[in-house]
Amino acid sequence: MKLFLVAGEASGDKLGAALMAALIDLVPGVTFAGIGGPQMEALGLQSLFPMEELSVMGLLEVLPKYRQLKRRIAETAQAALETAPDALITIDSPDFCLRVARIVKAARPAQKTVHYVAPSVWAWRPGRAAKMAEVIDHVLALLPFEPPYMTAAGMSCDFVGHPVVAEPRATEAEATALRQTLMIGPDQPVLLCLPGSRRGEVKRLMPRFAATVAALRQDVPGLRVLIPTVRGVAAEVRKMACRWDEVPNVISDAAEKRAAFATANLALAASGTVSLELAANRVPMVIGYRMNWLTWHITKRAMLIDTVTLVNLVSETRAVPEFLGRPCRPKPMARALQDLLRDPQRRAAQVSAMETTMQRLGEGGAAPGLRAAQSVLAFLQRG
Known part of the structure; x- marks a missing residue:
């Protein structure tokens, strides 16, 4: 199994690493490509470029880096197409990730796509769910009240729990x-x-x-x-x-x-x-x-x-x-x-x-990374 993952900031790196660790346990021989930070790199991902280049937020903050980000979007999409993965898994950072997914879907409509972290349509811009459904097939939600918003827009969605509940704490x-x-x-x-x-x-x-x-x-x-x-x-x-x-x-x-x-x-x-x-x-x-x-x-x-x-x-x-x-x-x-x-x-x-x-958020239950991996595998098995 080949998976192409894209994470754009520290929180996404943490989510991606937990997902990768669980997939490594569940699917012997799974391979990864894409973009990630130190935690994902520690599990074998060779990031196309430093993840920190994507950690930009806000309209005016993005504008000075627009050309660079646009180039990185194109590079990432091309790498995903060349990898021909079983799934493209984008992690948070929707402004970057969903643009990558759009290019990939346009070139390869059958490509299976997963987005980890549902957009906060319950907070603002509810129309984002329908727009996301144009390029994303399946969503991994961190919050228990999010799946209905995603399924209403036409995507499948599982609540997998928030990774914070499984993080180690100091004694x-x-x-x-x-x-x-x-x-x-x-x-x-x-x-x-x-x-x-x-x-x-x-x-x-x-x-x-x-x-x-x-x-x-x-x-x-x-x-x-x-x-x-x-x-x-x-x-x-x-x-x-x-x-x-x-x-x-x-x-x-x-x-x-x-x-x-x-x-x-x-x-x-x-x-x-x-x-x-x-x-x-x-x-x-x-x-x-x-x-x-x-x-x-x-x-x-x-x-x-x-x-x-x-x-x-x-x-x-x-x-x-x-x-x-x-x-x-x-x-x-x-x-x-x-x-x-x-x-x-x-x-x-x-x-x-x-x-x-x-x-x-799931404290005391199965680790969110494991639940996310199981959700991805179940989605892929549905064909």
């Missing part, structure tokens, strides 16, 4: 060891700052998060700040962190990142799947996000929901405070973090929402 001993390594006292509060996995996000959010931390420190003496990050933006994060009044610890090692999540008391995070990583570790959080003004204006007008945080959506609560767009300002975010530290009821409400979220 108490590992968390204690990290505190000792970084010389953090047992009673010192630890704040995680998570400014995103894209360069544009980091550039916009790091200065705001720095000012938020500075404001919080005035009321929380001894506060220690850790910044877990990913390969694609680690250098940029370290460079910008050096400008903070008190330089935080930037962590990119996977084991140390798990320990950081296990030892944290609270977090300030960009909007995205990181909110689920925090939920899995029961770390109370505040979400802050800022896009380019025009991108945010267009997105806000199209939104069908009043929250973008997955913990809020899946748990059907609004326990996690959000500061999106213009409200993403240091003082209000610092106050919200201070409230989480001081108000046990606020913390308890978040933890309860996190418990509900993890249960609904």
